[in-house]
Amino acid sequence: AQSVTQLGSHVSVSEGALVLLRCNYSSSVPPYLFWYVQYPNQGLQLLLKYTTGATLVKGINGFEAEFKKSETSFHLTKPSAHMSDAAEYFCAVMNTGNQFYFGTGTSLTVIP
Amino acid sequence: DAGVTQSPTHLIKTRGQHVTLRCSPISGHKSVSWYQQVLGQGPQFIFQYYEKEERGRGNFPDRFSARQFPNYSSELNVNALLLGDSALYLCASSPGPMDRAPYNEQFFGPGTRLTVL
Numbered sequence: 018a019q020s021v022t023q024l025g026s027h028v029s030v031s032e033g034a035l036v037l038l039r040c041n042y043s044s045s046v047p048p049y050l051f052w053y054v055q056y057p058n059q060g061l062q063l064l065l066k067y068t069t070g071a072t073l074v075k076g077i078n079g080f081e082a083e084f085k086k087s088e089t090s091f092h093l094t095k096p097s098a099h100m101s102d103a104a105e106y107f108c109a110v111m112n113t114g115n116q117f118y119f120g121t122g123t124s125l126t127v128i129p
Numbered sequence: 130d131a132g133v134t135q136s137p138t139h140l141i142k143t144r145g146q147h148v149t150l151r152c153s154p155i156s157g158h159k160s161v162s163w164y165q166q167v168l169g170q171g172p173q174f175i176f177q178y179y180e181k182e183e184r185g186r187g188n189f190p191d192r193f194s195a196r197q198f199p200n201y202s203s204e205l206n207v208n209a210l211l212l213g214d215s216a217l218y219l220c221a222s223s224p225g226p227m228d229r230a231p232y233n234e235q236f237f238g239p240g241t242r243l244t245v246l
Contacts, residue, residue, distance in 0.1 A: 021171075049233070053237075058239075059239060060133075060219060060237035060238050060239045060240055061172070061219065061221075061237040062237070063234060063235065063236075066234065107171050107172070109171075111227055111228075111233070116174055116185050116186075116187060117162065117164075117174040117177075117185070117227065117235075118174065119164075119171035119172045119173070119174075120171050121170055121171045122170070122171050
């Protein structure tokens with residue numbers, strides 16, 4: 018069965034510091050991979066996705082993620098955190114069976 | 130341009146009742162997916178519909194059903210409500226089916242908050 022693991026349910030960083038949110042997936046076949054952000058009382062917004070091709074994916078708001086097949090990882094990074102980045106972040110995987118799996122989420126706090 | 134819309138915004142039901150949630154996709158999108166998000170957890174995939182046909186189903190009981198109409202809007206129905214069905218129900222639309230990149234990017238609506246008492 019497909020699964021997505023997000024290490025760290027809560028991450029705190031100082032404003033201007035590096036953001037690193039971890040995501041590992043279990044799959045025998047490289048799936049489609051996604052990162053979504055959810056602000057309080059709002060729906061999910063796509064940050065970036067990996068389907069095929071270049072393994073370093075750039076998204077909106079300065080975020081990027083690298084697909085590493087050997088590590089089955091798709092970690093999300095941003096060089097410099099901004100106060101507006103405080104939100105809940107979800108990693109997601111789509112398998113070949115047309116099923117979509119979300120991780121449990123990581124709450125990002127940005128400290129001024 | 131209007132995004133994905135869902136109605137109602139909030140809903141309160143009692144155990145055993147039935148509920149219908151509605152979703153209108155972005156204009157031109159032919160795929161709608163439904164998710165359940167329990168407080169403090171990630172969304173759980175319920176269904177995907179594309180061109181009015183079910184294309185994917187998550188691990189939910191038969192009390193959950195859905196359909197897609199000719200105008201691509203969709204309804205999620207839940208029968209015999211349980212306390213554990215209390216959650217935020219999210220609808221997402223995409224131009225194409227999940228397995229057809231790049232047309233599978235999902236755009237989410239704000240959700241319907243269902244409370245079962």
